[in-house]
Amino acid sequence: MKKTNVEKANIDWGNLPFGYVKTDFNIRYYYKNGKWSEGEITSDENILMHMAAPCLHYGQEAFEGLKAFETVDGRIVVFRPDENARRLQRSCDRIFIPQISVEMFVDAVKRVVAANAKFVPPYGTGASLYIRPLVIGMGARVGLGPADEYLFIMFATPVGPYYKGGFKPVRALVVEEFDRAAPLGVGDCKVGGNYAAGLRGSEFGHEKNYPIVLYLDPKEKRYIDEFSTSNFIGIKGNSYISPNSTSILPSITNKSLGVIAEDFGIQVERRQVDIAEVESFEEVGAVGTAAVITPVCAITYRNKEFTFGSPDNAGPVITRLYERLTKIQAGEFEDRHRWLVEVEV
Ligand code: COI
Numbered sequence: 001m002k003k004t005n006v007e008k009a010n011i012d013w014g015n016l017p018f019g020y021v022k023t024d025f026n027i028r029y030y031y032k033n034g035k036w037s038e039g040e041i042t043s044d045e046n047i048l049m050h051m052a053a054p055c056l057h058y059g060q061e062a063f064e065g066l067k068a069f070e071t072v073d074g075r076i077v078v079f080r081p082d083e084n085a086r087r088l089q090r091s092c093d094r095i096f097i098p099q100i101s102v103e104m105f106v107d108a109v110k111r112v113v114a115a116n117a118k119f120v121p122p123y124g125t126g127a128s129l130y131i132r133p134l135v136i137g138m139g140a141r142v143g144l145g146p147a148d149e150y151l152f153i154m155f156a157t158p159v160g161p162y163y164k165g166g167f168k169p170v171r172a173l174v175v176e177e178f179d180r181a182a183p184l185g186v187g188d189c190k191v192g193g194n195y196a197a198g199l200r201g202s203e204f205g206h207e208k209n210y211p212i213v214l215y216l217d218p219k220e221k222r223y224i225d226e227f228s229t230s231n232f233i234g235i236k237g238n239s240y241i242s243p244n245s246t247s248i249l250p251s252i253t254n255k256s257l258g259v260i261a262e263d264f265g266i267q268v269e270r271r272q273v274d275i276a277e278v279e280s281f282e283e284v285g286a287v288g289t290a291a292v293i294t295p296v297c298a299i300t301y302r303n304k305e306f307t308f309g310s311p312d313n314a315g316p317v318i319t320r321l322y323e324r325l326t327k328i329q330a331g332e333f334e335d336r337h338r339w340l341v342e343v344e345v
Pocket residue numbers: 064065066228229230288289290291
C-alpha cells in the first residue's frame with residue numbers, strides 16, 4: 001500500500017465533463033511480422049497512418065474503456081483491468097485482430113496511468129482518469145481482408161460524469177426506427193462500428209430531448225437490449241434484472257454490480273426482458289464504465305411514458321449499489337472481490 005506524492009495538474013476537478021483533456025503521455029505497441037513491439041511511451045497525440053489502412057475503410061478496430069482512481073489513502077488504483085483485457089481479446093478475435101495478452105494489456109494500463117499520475121483526479125472530487133485502449137488495422141490494403149499491421153494505443157484523460165448532473169435521473173426513449181446491432185453481428189463486441197451505428201438513434205433521441213436511448217432486440221423488437229452508451233438494469237422487489245442477449249456488450253460494471261447485489265442478498269436475474277415488463281420495474285439504471293450507474297426515471301415507448309420513482313433522485317436500491325461500487329473504487333470499502341489493481345508511481 002503506497003501513498004503517492006505526485007503534484008496534481010491544475011484542473012477544476014469538480015467540474016470536469018466527460019471529454020478529452022490533454023494529458024502528457026500515451027503508450028503504443030506496433031504489430032509487424034507476426035509480433036507485438038515493446039510498448040513505447042510518447043507525448044505525440046497524433047497517429048500517422050496510410051490512407052488505405054483497413055481501420056479506416058472496413059472498420060477493423062476495437063476499443064475499451066476503464067478507469068483509475070485515487071483512493072482515500074492516496075493510492076492510485078485501476079478497476080478490473082484484467083476484465084477489459086479479456087473483453088478486448090473477444091472483440092479482437094471476432095474481427096480478426098491479433099491477440100493482446102492480458103499481461104501486456106494490464107502492463108500498458110499501469111504504465112500509462114503512472115506516466116499520467118498527475119492527471120488522476122484527487123480523491124473526493126468524483127472524477128476519475130478514463131483510460132481508452134484501442135487497436136486498429138494499419139498498413140495499406142484495399143481488398144477486403146484483415147490488416148497485416150496493427151497499432152495498439154492507450155491514452156488517458158481525466159473525466160467527470162457522462163451525463164450532466166452526475167448521479168441524477170435521466171429520461172430515456174425507446175428507439176425502434178434504427179438498430180445499433182444485428183442478432184449475430186458484433187453487438188456483443190466493443191468495436192467502433194456499433195457506436196457509429198448508434199449515432200443516428202442517439203441523435204433521434206437528443207432532438208426530442210432524451211439524453212439516452214434504449215434499443216430493443218433487433219430481431220423481434222420485443223426484448224430490451226441496451227442503452228446507447230450502457231447496459232440496462234431494472235429493480236423489482238428483491239431482484240436485479242438485466243437482459244441477456246447476443247447483441248449487447250457484456251458490461252464489466254454490470255457484472256460487478258451483480259456481484260454487489262448478491263452481497264446485499266438481492267437476487268440477480270440475467271434473462272430476456274420483454275419491453276412489456278418495463279412498467280413493473282421500480283427502479284431502472286443505465287450501467288457502464290462511463291455512465292457508472294445513471295438512474296433512469298422514465299422510459300418512453302411508443303408514445304407512452306413509464307416512470308420509475310422521482311425525477312430528482314435515484315431510488316434506494318440503485319443508490320445503495322452506486323454507493324458501494326464507488327466506495328470500493330475509492331478504497332473506502334473493503335475490496336473483498338479483489339477488483340482493484342494498484343499502480344506504482
Ligand atoms: C464506456 O463506458 O467506457 C464506453 O466506452 C461507452 C462510451 C459511449 C463512452
